[in-house]
Amino acid sequence: MADRRDHLARVRSLVARHAPPRVAILGCGFTGAAAAVALAEAARGPLAITIVDRDRSRGGGLAYGRARAGELLNVRARDLSILAGRPGDFADWMARLTGDGGDAEAQAAIADSFAPRALFANYVRRRLDEAAAARPEVSLETVEREARDISPAPGGGFAVALDLGPALHADAAILATGYDDPRPRFGRCPHAPIPAQELARARRVALVGSGLTMADVLLRLRAEGCEAEITVISRRALVPRPHAEMAARPPALQTPAGVRLAELVRDLRAACARAEAEGRPWQGEVNRLRPHAQAIWQALSAADRARFLRHLRPFWDAHRHRLPPVQHARLAAELARPRTRLRAGRVLEPPATPPAACGSPGAARGRPRRWRSTSRSTARATAPTSRRPCPRR
Numbered sequence: 482m483a484d485r486r487d488h489l490a491r492v493r494s495l496v497a498r499h500a501p502p503r504v505a506i507l508g509c510g511f512t513g514a515a516a517a518v519a520l521a522e523a524a525r526g527p528l529a530i531t532i533v534d535r536d537r538s539r540g541g542g543l544a545y546g547r548a549r550a551g552e553l554l555n556v557r558a559r560d561l562s563i564l565a566g567r568p569g570d571f572a573d574w575m576a577r578l579t580g581d582g583g584d585a586e587a588q589a590a591i592a593d594s595f596a597p598r599a600l601f602a603n604y605v606r607r608r609l610d611e612a613a614a615a616r617p618e619v620s621l622e623t624v625e626r627e628a629r630d631i632s633p634a635p636g637g638g639f640a641v642a643l644d645l646g647p648a649l650h651a652d653a654a655i656l657a658t659g660y661d662d663p664r665p666r667f668g669r670c671p672h673a674p675i676p677a678q679e680l681a682r683a684r685r686v687a688l689v690g691s692g693l694t695m696a697d698v699l700l701r702l703r704a705e706g707c708e709a710e711i712t713v714i715s716r717r718a719l720v721p722r723p724h725a726e727m728a729a730r731p732p733a734l735q736t737p738a739g740v741r742l743a744e745l746v747r748d749l750r751a752a753c754a755r756a757e758a759e760g761r762p763w764q765g766e767v768n769r770l771r772p773h774a775q776a777i778w779q780a781l782s783a784a785d786r787a788r789f790l791r792h793l794r795p796f797w798d799a800h801r802h803r804l805p806p807v808q809h810a811r812l813a814a815e816l817a818r819p820r821t822r823l824r825a826g827r828v829l830e831p832p833a834t835p836p837a838a839c840g841s842p843g844a845a846r847g848r849p850r851r852w853r854s855t856s857r858s859t860a861r862a863t864a865p866t867s868r869r870p871c872p873r874r
């Protein structure tokens with residue numbers, strides 16, 4: 482028996498010595514897929530890539546893999562690409578798909594459009610397959626498992642423990658598991674489907690948060706036939722602004738206008754007002770600032786950062802994380818309906834329901850901004866609407 486084990490160990494080490502280097506990529510959303518494409522393109526010799534993802538979406542991830550029909554990207558097609566050296570690749574791919582590759586006008590319209598998220602997932606998947614097919618010496622395998630742990634392996638490299646089956650050994654590992662978040666303190670995961678029965682029973686629904694995910698959830702609830710009274714609650718009751726009808730792309734700022742928050746805000750507001758007075762979209766002025774966001778943040782004093790987080794962030798988010806015009810119009814129409822209310826307030830006390838019964842009916846105590854007293858809002862279902870995923874149970 483001992484002889485047999487020794488023999489097996491010798492065979493394994495021989496195979497390992499002659500096997501191509503293996504890279505494990507944990508997570509196959511956009512980031513994992515982009516890493517695999519880049520690795521396949523950069524490989525100088527044989528390489529084995531193993532992608533581990535608990536979902537089947539392969540390249541779609543949370544953002545695009547589970548998208549419903551009609552849910553659009555919030556970035557124009559021309560600004561999306563999985564290939565580092567080819568900006569605009571997604572728009573080119575779309576143009577070839579629709580047969581508009583040779584028509585400059587049609588191509589420009591495609592580049593300016595907000596495509597369905599599900600189509601973007603197809604594009605990512607296609608580029609992933611092509612990257613593997615283009616390099617015969619690169620093998621790409623996908624393992625549909627959950628990675629539970631990763632640790633340095635005794636003989637070098639890493640051991641990735643999976644939810645089922647033997648651990649995976651790799652010379653290098655890339656973590657691309659997206660944002661991970663503790664379970665929401667209350668309510669239901671905004672990205673999880675709601676059973677039709679529950680949807681039909683719901684009379685009052687509270688959506689906590691009023692950003693892009695709220696827009697997704699609200700429009701999805703209505704599209705799926707939910708006629709409940711829906712209250713959207715957020716600190717300032719600000720909803721995402723629309724993108725400009727035509728792409729607004731003034732040249733980027735050479736250097737930020739200043740590094741004091743008050744000056745930055747004053748300059749940005751003045752620039753937006755000037756743009757509107759001259760018939761240009763204000764969105765361009767926000768776009769101009771975006772490439773400098775990191776540098777500005779690093780340069781701000783601690784007091785200015787705290788001020789931004791406390792007072793300005795909801796305004797920045799609403800103007801920076803925008804909706805495609807068509808989706809913005811749908812949201813505005815929905816918010817104008819009597820059965821949908823937008824309230825400024827803070828949830829002081831989540832529903833009594835423990836997190837284990839996530840999504841069950843509950844009552845949230847909130848303090849509306851413009852009211853003095855604390856009021857109680859009861860809802861059949863509550864959903865915190867953040868862009869972050871809820872982990873699997």
Ligand SMILES: Cc1cc2nc3c(=O)[nH]c(=O)nc-3n(C[C@H](O)[C@H](O)[C@H](O)COP(=O)(O)OP(=O)(O)OC[C@H]3O[C@@H](n4cnc5c(N)ncnc54)[C@H](O)[C@@H]3O)c2cc1C
Pocket residue numbers: 507508509510511512513533534535536538541542543544545553554555556626627628629657658659660697868869870
């Ligand atoms: C609903 C939604 C819409 C969005 N729309 C846009 C948009 O239009 N434009 C834009 O630029 N950005 C958008 N974003 C932001 C988006 O999250 C990023 O652009 C990007 O797609 C994130 O990709 P990711 O691969 O890092 O993460 P994810 O897409 O979250 O992928 C992570 C992957 O890792 C897997 N995973 C996690 N943990 C494990 C584990 N332990 N074991 C195995 N697998 C695991 C998950 O199953 C998932 O497939 C959106 C985000 C959301 C949530």
